[in-house]
Amino acid sequence: MRELERYYRVLELEPGASLDEVNQAYKDLAFVWHPDRMPQDNQRLKDKAVSKLQQINEARDKLRSHKARLHVPSTRAASQSASNPTSQQTTTSKTTSRQAYSSQSRTPQEPSYQPPKPHPDLTGKDYSGANLTNRDFSGRNMSYANLKGANLSDTFMHKVNLFGADLSEANLFRANLLLADLREANLQSANLIGADLSGADLRGADLRGARVMIGDRVQVKLIGALLNGAIMPDGSIHE
Structure with missing residues (x-):
């Protein structure tokens, strides 16, 4: 968690900030620290900008990956429920139970992660x-x-x-x-x-x-x- 907090600090955000806030903070800081914005005759500032931009990119990528993992639904509970039916259930009731549980497990609150589509x-x-x-x-x-x-x-x-x-x-x-x-x-x-x-x-x-x-x-x-x-x-x- 300390490492995640460090990434938030790099993007000048409070821990737990939303993905939209992460993306906006990245764009703002990338604009400020882009090496091409530095004076061409000041190598020290250009080197500093390159270092800062690398930190900003790393923080954005790490926080995006972290938030993506939080949105991947767990299937362990479904597999355990399906593998332990009661001895009194018939084959039909087993199938119905699995289907009902599967339907309940796919709630709108836990969408599976979809990679971003390429820009049109x-x-x-x-x-x-x-x-x-x-x-x-x-x-x-x-x-x-x-x-x-x-x-x-x-x-x-x-x-x-x-x-x-x-x-x-x-x-x-x-x-x-x-x-x-x-x-x-x-x-x-x-x-x-x-x-x-x-x-x-x-x-x-x-x-x-x-x-x-x-x-x-x-x-x-x-x-x-x-x-x-x-x-x-x-x-x-x-x-």
């Missing part, structure tokens, strides 16, 4: 005007998706494929788009204030009219981003 392909998905704040689309294929006017604030989209997607007028306030594929994406009039586009591929993307500055300061993180051929907010083409 979201190519061309229509999310126009949708409220997707705080969702996790990391690693998903959303090429050519329609996200026009969608609320994607604080959304986790690390390594998401948004090739050719329509993000015009979308709210990407503080969205995590680390290493995202945004080639030829339409980002016209999108709100990118606070977004992290470090390492993202924006070649050929259209950012005309996108909100990227507060006053005279750029408020979008673009460390290592590829911008060749991108149409910038002022209409110029980046070379």
Whole structure:
């Protein structure tokens, strides 16, 4: 139990927190400690981030496994009941008793654990005007998706494929788009204030009219981003 408590502490949770709380804490901390968010010229911070991310991943995996085991129903009682019928029972009554017990043992309160299904392909998905704040689309294929006017604030989209997607007028306030594929994406009039586009591929993307500055300061993180051929907010083409 002490080891489980340590995993909860790594995720900054109280012991016994729900699986949803574990998953949310993991996403929050992974966002904070991702090595790509660290200054590229500070190896000490990058090494620390790698170590922290390993601890966070281990804690999440261990707690998920622990909670999965708690949801696997026990079959020992059923097998013992079936193997010790009274001598007065007939073959028919034995079968009926086993069936009745088996039916009772499969209660909704004890569902068997089912492994998570793979994420569906979201190519061309229509999310126009949708409220997707705080969702996790990391690693998903959303090429050519329609996200026009969608609320994607604080959304986790690390390594998401948004090739050719329509993000015009979308709210990407503080969205995590680390290493995202945004080639030829339409980002016209999108709100990118606070977004992290470090390492993202924006070649050929259209950012005309996108909100990227507060006053005279750029408020979008673009460390290592590829911008060749991108149409910038002022209409110029980046070379």
